[in-house]
Amino acid sequence: xxxxxxxxxxxxxxxxxxxxxxxxxxxxxxxxxxxxxxxxxxxxxxxxxxxxxxxxxxxxxxxxxxxxxxxxxxxxxxxxxxxxxxxxxxxxxxxxxxxxxxxxxxxxxxxxxxxxxxxxxxxxxxxxxxxxxxxxxxxxxxxxxxxxxxxxxxxxxxxxxxxxxxxxxxxxxxxxxxxxxxxxxxxxxxxxxxxxxxxxxxxxxxxxxxxxxxxxxxxxxxxxxxxxxxxx
Ligand code: BTN
Numbered sequence: 001x002x003x004x005x006x007x008x009x010x011x012x013x014x015x016x017x018x019x020x021x022x023x024x025x026x027x028x029x030x031x032x033x034x035x036x037x038x039x040x041x042x043x044x045x046x047x048x049x050x051x052x053x054x055x056x057x058x059x060x061x062x063x064x065x066x067x068x069x070x071x072x073x074x075x076x077x078x079x080x081x082x083x084x085x086x087x088x089x090x091x092x093x094x095x096x097x098x099x100x101x102x103x104x105x106x107x108x109x110x111x112x113x114x115x116x117x118x119x120x121x122x123x124x125x126x127x128x129x130x131x132x133x134x135x136x137x138x139x140x141x142x143x144x145x146x147x148x149x150x151x152x153x154x155x156x157x158x159x160x161x162x163x164x165x166x167x168x169x170x171x172x173x174x175x176x177x178x179x180x181x182x183x184x185x186x187x188x189x190x191x192x193x194x195x196x197x198x199x200x201x202x203x204x205x206x207x208x209x210x211x212x213x214x215x216x217x218x219x220x221x222x223x224x225x226x227x228x229x230x231x232x
Pocket of ligand 1: 013014015016017039041042043044045046048050057058059060108109110111122123124125
């Protein structure tokens with residue numbers, strides 16, 4: 001993986017926390033990726049737990065804190081590119097804001113965190129195990145008969161993430177947005193979006209120029225910047 005400085009750990013609490021420690025204690029952290037075989041306190045979005053048994057991918061990529069609002073899309077597309085590249089025999093789609101679905105089931109998670117001047121892109125991909133999730137159905141790469149190991153898939157992911165970051169730097173959000181929309185799950189369908197204090201139901205109409213979720217409620221077009229999406 002020549003484009004990233006890679007650090008492998010056996011067990012850790014959370015690779016995102018390790019990334020924060022590195023950023024705080026070193027001047028040389030950009031383009032480092034910290035990976036672990038297993039996490040004991042893996043973190044998901046919105047304070048949730050990310051169950052992290054041995055056999056799955058847990059990686060935190062450290063980049064400069066730029067293009068931050070678009071990095072969830074860049075990361076999701078990089079995971080999607082990776083699953084396509086290993087010929088996963090299933091339908092691979094993107095779910096706002098940053099999930100990748102395989103036959104409609106969650107296979108990965110992305111947790112972006114800003115720390116000092118850096119952005120940490122924490123990525124978990126289910127390779128061997130699909131830990132149960134109370135909110136969504138889950139699946140794993142090995143469920144489809146693909147026998148590649150964590151390190152081989154991680155190398156492909158790292159290459160794709162690097163390339164897609166180059167695209168956003170050189171060409172802006174347009175190309176990434178178009179690719180995301182072309183692979184969006186259930187565009188035009190009915191969705192429910194759970195916000196902190198509100199539930200919105202309507203037609204999924206795409207994403208805005210800045211990555212907001214556009215929902216047509218029948219009376220207005222709402223652009224949502226944070227929430228959990230459910231397909232109806
Ligand atoms: C989600 O809730 O969907 C996001 C899950 C993100 C999990 C990854 S695994 C590597 C990195 N370290 C963590 O503690 N979390 C992220």
